[in-house]
Structures are given as C-alpha cells and as structure tokens.
Amino acid sequence: MITRARQRAARASLAALAAAALTALSACASPSTPTRPHSPAPHHSPQKAAPPTLAPGPQGLTPVFKNAPRAKQGAPTVALTFDADMTAGQGPRARAGERFDNPALVDTLRRLDVPATFFMTGRWAEEYPAQARAIGRDPLFEVANHSYSHYSFTRDCYGLPTVAPHRMRADVERAFAAFRRAGVEHPVPYFRFPGGCYDQRALRALAPAGVTAVQWDVVGGDAFATDPRAVARQVLDGVRPGSVVVLHCTRSAAPATERALRTIVPKLRERGFRFVRVSEQIGAARAPKEGRAA
Numbered sequence: 060m061i062t063r064a065r066q067r068a069a070r071a072s073l074a075a076l077a078a079a080a081l082t083a084l085s086a087c088a089s090p091s092t093p094t095r096p097h098s099p100a101p102h103h104s105p106q107k108a109a110p111p112t113l114a115p116g117p118q119g120l121t122p123v124f125k126n127a128p129r130a131k132q133g134a135p136t137v138a139l140t141f142d143a144d145m146t147a148g149q150g151p152r153a154r155a156g157e158r159f160d161n162p163a164l165v166d167t168l169r170r171l172d173v174p175a176t177f178f179m180t181g182r183w184a185e186e187y188p189a190q191a192r193a194i195g196r197d198p199l200f201e202v203a204n205h206s207y208s209h210y211s212f213t214r215d216c217y218g219l220p221t222v223a224p225h226r227m228r229a230d231v232e233r234a235f236a237a238f239r240r241a242g243v244e245h246p247v248p249y250f251r252f253p254g255g256c257y258d259q260r261a262l263r264a265l266a267p268a269g270v271t272a273v274q275w276d277v278v279g280g281d282a283f284a285t286d287p288r289a290v291a292r293q294v295l296d297g298v299r300p301g302s303v304v305v306l307h308c309t310r311s312a313a314p315a316t317e318r319a320l321r322t323i324v325p326k327l328r329e330r331g332f333r334f335v336r337v338s339e340q341i342g343a344a345r346a347p348k349e350g351r352a353a
C-alpha cells in the first residue's frame with residue numbers, strides 16, 4: 060500500500076520532473092488537426108523486405124527522421140512509438156520490484172490492432188527477454204534501438220550519464236546484440252537517442268552503424284504523468300498527418316500510458332488517421348508519392 064501523503068509527494072516530484080522534461084523536449088505547437096471523415100479500419104501487412112532507411116546526411120552523417128510528409132491526399136498516417144527505457148544502472152531497482160516493462164500496454168495495442176514501433180534499450184531486452192522476443196516476433200510491431208545503456212550521447216541531457224564518443228557506436232551495437240540474444244530476429248535499423256539529445260559529433264560517431272536516427276514531432280507527455288486524460292489530450296492536440304508520437308512502455312515511469320491509449324486510438328481513427336510503424340513513414344519520406352494511401 061502507498062499512503063496518500065506518499066502519493067501526493069510522488070506526484071509533486073514527478074510533476075516537477077515532467078515539467079522540466081517537457082520544457083526541454085521539442086513539442087508540436089500546432090493547433091489540433093481538423094476532423095476528417097471516418098476511414099475503414101486500418102490493416103497491417105507483414106513486412107518482409109528490408110526496412111527503408113534515409114540516405115546519409117551531409118559529410119556522411121547519420122540521417123535524422125522526425126516525421127513523415129504532411130500528405131494532403133489519402134488517409135493521414137501517425138506512428139505511435141514507445142520507448143522501452145531501462146538504464147544500465149537500474150538493475151538493482153528492477154530486482155527490488157520496480158517494473159520497467161508494461162505488458163498491459165502491449166496487450167492493448169494488440170487488442171486495438173495498432174501497429175507500433177518500440178525503441179528498446181539493450182538493458183530492457185536483457186531484463187525482459189520473453190517480452191522483447193514476443194514484441195519482436197509480432198508482425199504488428201517493430202523493435203528499434205534506444206541504445207544499450209540509456210546514457211546520453213551529448214554532454215548535457217537531463218542529467219543522464221554520458222557515453223564517450225569512442226564508445227557510442229559500440230553502445231548501439233551492444234543493444235542490437237542484446238536483442239539478438241533475446242530472440243528478436245529482425246530489429247529495424249533505427250535509433251532513438253536517449254532523451255532525444257544529439258549533436259554533430261554523435262551523428263558522426265554513429266555513421267558507421269548505418270542507422271537512421273528517429274526523433275518525433277509530438278511529445279506524448281506521459282513520462283511521470285498520472286492522469287491519462289492529460290496525456291490523451293496532449294497527443295490529440297499535437298498530432299498532424301505524418302506525425303511521430305513519443306510515448307513510453309515503462310510502467311514505473313509512465314503509469315498512465317495504457318489508459319491514455321484507450322482514448323487516443325479511437326479518437327485518431329475517428330479523425331481518419333491510419334496507424335503505421337516508423338518504417339512505413341520513412342518509406343513515405345523517401346518516396347512521397349508512393350507513401351500515399353490508395
């Protein structure tokens with residue numbers, strides 16, 4: 060049992076942390092998307108071809124994807140992404156009972172038939188190998204890389220410990236190795252920087268890894284949030300055609316996300332949005348005309 064005083068104190072400190080994070084994270088400030096006519100329920104088709112990547116940036120730097128083209132025709136797409144965060148140093152907290160996973164969230168995505176992309180840390184896959192494997196083998200989902208240790212790739216990123224530049228590529232590859240050991244056979248070559256923090260040096264260091272960095276244009280605001288209605292509102296206010304939404308698959312740090320999804324998913328479908336994985340959006344960004352829904 061958690062006492063009310065403790066709950067209040069936890070809420071206050073979590074709210075402060077969330078406010079600090081939100082201030083620094085990029086958020087979509089656009090007004091809400093106009094209502095669109097209802098479109099048929101989306102279907103997902105298993106992807107067997109190699110996932111599309113963006114071409115390297117100037118001087119061969121790691122390319123950065125933020126959102127798909129704002130297509131004017133066809134059903135607008137939105138990609139829900141879930142960071143499965145666990146930091147290298149959080150093993151003792153997991154052993155003490157803290158839950159960095161969220162099986163109910165995964166079940167809800169399946170029940171609602173929502174394709175999604177999980178940005179998983181290698182440490183998370185080591186802690187929850189059966190869940191990592193089940194997510195990786197489900198054609199509804201794709202597993203992407205969120206580093207091994209969830210350390211920062213820049214010097215100053217929400218107080219996260221920092222990865223030295225000469226260790227950056229190895230950290231990313233260590234996560235892919237952890238996925239393979241867990242039984243995730245086909246992770247996608249996408250990488251999300253912990254905290255979303257990156258600079259030229261990090262993009263250069265990761266160039267040999269061949270990954271596409273994936274940011275977002277909508278902050279779900281679910282980190283440390285306890286009110287699912289607030290999370291749902293923030294997502295629904297932010298989503299535009301082609302949006303990438305960042306949310307979390309971590310019960311302890313994002314306890315409201317699963318409930319928020321039960322509102323977010325039907326509301327976006329009412330607006331005509333089609334849920335897609337990030338790979339489909341990157342494919343659309345490479346070939347905008349092909350990316351339009353038929």
Ligand SMILES: [Zn+2]
Binds near residue numbers: 142144205209253
């Ligand atoms: Zn993260």
